[in-house]
Amino acid sequence: MIGSGARRILITGGNAGLGLALAKKLSGRHKILLSGRKSKAEVEGALPRGCGYIVADQSDPEMAALALIGGIRDFGWDGLDNAVLNAGIGLAAGEGIDSTEAIRRTLDVNLAAAMLQAQALYPLLRKNRGTLTLIGSVVHTGSATIPAYAASKAALHGLARSLRSEWKGQVSVQVLHPGPAKTEIHAKAGYDPGWIRALFLEAGDMASMMASAIASRRSPVTLSWARYLSGGAYMGRRL
Numbered sequence: 001m002i003g004s005g006a007r008r009i010l011i012t013g014g015n016a017g018l019g020l021a022l023a024k025k026l027s028g029r030h031k032i033l034l035s036g037r038k039s040k041a042e043v044e045g046a047l048p049r050g051c052g053y054i055v056a057d058q059s060d061p062e063m064a065a066l067a068l069i070g071g072i073r074d075f076g077w078d079g080l081d082n083a084v085l086n087a088g089i090g091l092a093a094g095e096g097i098d099s100t101e102a103i104r105r106t107l108d109v110n111l112a113a114a115m116l117q118a119q120a121l122y123p124l125l126r127k128n129r130g131t132l133t134l135i136g137s138v139v140h141t142g143s144a145t146i147p148a149y150a151a152s153k154a155a156l157h158g159l160a161r162s163l164r165s166e167w168k169g170q171v172s173v174q175v176l177h178p179g180p181a182k183t184e185i186h187a188k189a190g191y192d193p194g195w196i197r198a199l200f201l202e203a204g205d206m207a208s209m210m211a212s213a214i215a216s217r218r219s220p221v222t223l224s225w226a227r228y229l230s231g232g233a234y235m236g237r238r239l
C-alpha cells in the first residue's frame with residue numbers, strides 16, 4: 001500500500017532486466033514511472049500494477065529527453081524524488097574493435113541520452129531535493145571485449161562526479177556500478193558468457209542492492225558479489 005512517505009521515482013529502462021526488478025521492489029511503497037524503447041502495447045502486462053510508462057528511444061538522445069519530460073508532465077508530476085537513469089545497451093565487439101555504428105549507438109543510448117536527461121530532469125529533482133542515480137558498471141575501469149560500453153560507463157562515472165559537485169545542496173548525484181547480473185543484456189549484446197552466467201547475481205538481488213545504495217545517496221557504489229556476500233541485498237538502508 002502506498003503511504004504518505006511515497007516517493008515519485010522515475011526509472012529509465014524500466015520494462016526489463018534490472019530496471020524492471022527495481023520497479024517491482026519499489027512499486028508497493030512508491031509511485032513509479034518507467035520508460036523504455038518498446039511501445040506501451042509491447043510491455044503491457046509485464047509492468048507492476050500502477051506504474052506509468054513513457055516511450056523514449058534513447059538512440060535519439062534529444063527526442064528521448066523531450067519524451068521523458070512530456071511524459072512526466074502528462075503523468076501529472078511537477079517534481080521528482082528519484083531519477084534512476086538505468087537504460088543501457090552493450091554490443092560485443094569482434095576482436096575488441098567496435099564498428100563505427102556500434103560506437104555511436106552505445107554512446108548515444110548509454111551516455112548522450114543520460115546527459116541530456118540529467119539536464120532536463122534537474123529542475124524537477126531540485127524542486128524535491130531529489131537524487132539522480134546513474135547506472136554504470138564494474139567495467140567502467142575497462143574491458144577488452146566491450147570497449148565502447150566500458151567507455152560509456154567510465155564517462156557516466158565522470159559525469160556523476162561533476163554533477164555531484166555542481167549540484168551540491170540542491171540535487172544528490174550518485175553512480176552505481178553493478179557487477180554481472182542475470183538479465184538479457186548479454187544475449188542482446190551478442191555475447192554468450194557460457195557457464196560463467198551461473199555465477200551472475202539474480203536480477204532481484206541486484207535490484208535490492210541498488211535500492212539500498214540509492215537510499216544511502218553515496219557515490220560511487222560498487223554492487224558486486226563482495227557486497228552481496230556481506231548482506232548487501234538484505235541489509236542496509238531501505239528506500
Ligand SMILES: NC(=O)c1ccc[n+]([C@@H]2O[C@H](COP(=O)([O-])OP(=O)(O)OC[C@H]3O[C@@H](n4cnc5c(N)ncnc54)[C@H](OP(=O)(O)O)[C@@H]3O)[C@@H](O)[C@H]2O)c1
Pocket residue numbers: 012013014015016017018019035036037038056057058059086087088089109135136137138177178179180181182183184185186188
Ligand atoms: N545485467 C548486467 O550484468 C549489468 C552489469 C552492469 C551494469 N548493467 C547496467 O544496468 C542497466 C540495465 O541493464 P539490464 O541488464 O537490465 O539490461 P536489459 O535487461 O537489456 O534491459 C535494458 C533496458 O534498457 C532499455 N533500453 C535499451 N535500449 C534502449 C533505447 N534505445 N532507448 C530506451 N531504452 C532502451 C530496454 O528497453 P527496451 O526493452 O524497450 O529496449 C530495457 O528496459 C544498463 O545500464 C546496464 O549497462 C547491467
